[in-house]
Amino acid sequence: MVGSLLSLFTAVLFYFGWASTDAETKALGLRDTVFHLSTSDYLLRSVDALFLPAWLGTAVVFAAIGVHRWGRRGAPGVAWTLRVGRHAWVVPFLLLPLYRLAADAFDLALPLVTIVGFLLTAFARTWPSDTTVVQAPPVRAQHLRVWCVALLVSVLSLFWAVSTYAGIVGRGRADQTARTVRAGLPAVVVFSEKDLLIRGGGSCDFRVPVKDSAYRYRYAGLRLFHIAGDRVFVVPRDWSPQHGTLYELEQSDSVRIDYVSGGNERKDECSP
Template sequence: MSEHEADPVAADGADQRSLINTRWQRTLEVLSVIGPPLTVATALLVYFGWARTDAQAKSMGLDVSLFGYTVQDFILRSIQSLFQPLAWLVVIGLLWLMLDRAVAKLMETARHRDSIRRTATAVMLLGFAYAAVMWVAIVTQPERVLLYVPYLIATGLVVGAWGLSVRRRAVPPAGRTLRITPRGLERSLIFVLVTLLLFWGTSDYAQALGRGAALDYQERSALLPTAVVYSKARLAVTAPNVREVSAGTEAEPLYRYTGLRLLVVSGGRIFLLNDGWTLAAGRVVVLPDDGSVRVEYGNAAAD
């Protein structure tokens, strides 16, 4: 055997290392694709919970900072409302991947490439045109809050970008021209724009749900747990329908307050609503949760 003849064992080792490197490269590509959506989803959950709670607090005459909610609290308060939209987003993403794979399989046959390229061109133009029309609808009506329109703009951009990608892939390698703009930069810009639109739409939707939650408290305040407050010091609560009764003696004064409903206990504070609470005339009673007062809670259904 000549010393210049290739060594089969060395060749197999090189092929194996090349295969491992290829797998690692694909793994890193998958992680780079999966990572940003997970980060965006977490940020959306936190922001959604904050925006929803902020709008609800403002409708009730409060500031969200009074509640002392943590990041975990905001996420938990947003999951119930965002669970179905996120589930639909995952389902749509899976369907899109299946469609993209089917289109890629059709492009393996040369006779389908022309029709796929024409269809992809139409999809690209329609997607970008739809996003532009929705954008004009928002710009021309700045005083109105158009729910879901930012989501529709993001959808148009994603559909248009996918049509552009399919159109490029449908061009035979011999007919492709030199790329001037890096594809990575183009995808990054689209990703950033779609992310901003998701935050925008989430803010509008969250604020609408927050205002709806405040209105729901007005209509269903009688279903909240009852609260009876005992305090050695007179609290002088002046909220409507709240009754003060002296339950102690001159030597050991004790005051009892009834006609209150529990809103939430958070941030070292107890938030109470008066019976018959309304957005226009209701009051929110805030007490320290430090042992200076004693509160007895009861089932509203038992009243």
């Protein structure tokens, strides 16, 4: 059971990392395949954005435990709550017409309501009203079928909700990146043995005047976009998703990349 939950959790993390990265790169006019991301990259990119959902999920679990104990004590209103809860699965279907009218508003709410509705229905329909009857094999088999259906629908709805939330997070990251290329991304200077043809967008290129230098060209006015293994992706400081070029450089003996401390604030970074 623990292994299955861990596998599901890992799958959700990976799927969220991929979906959010896919939405982010598409919003930037790129694709995630450009950056050669690994499985660990996708997992790490999902961690920070899932803190809030994880806390909310934990709160829901504790709330469910409290409701279960409340029902076990035979508190007033339990019978009425169970009768209503048996039909909670209907609520998502009642919301479908509203989803068609306002998909953006219900794209995240509908799968979450579906999860709660089906789990609540399974809980209410399998509540042990009579211990002797519940222990009968036919009843246990019926309860197992109810929970299997509820869990299957809940898992599918969970990936739907994760996909929607990942899209929101990814597009938010893309918007922040697009607005803060010049001031938010690290400044870099590239030295190269050969002309890399990096031009425009606020970048600048110079011939290295030092005699017998291993590098003949220097490029400034650049920002670090991403690093994947020995690949470094840089953009000009005035880059935007609508106008600009992403340069992929391979770190080697013929290319040197310097990371400039405070380069974002330097007005003379393109000075010879």
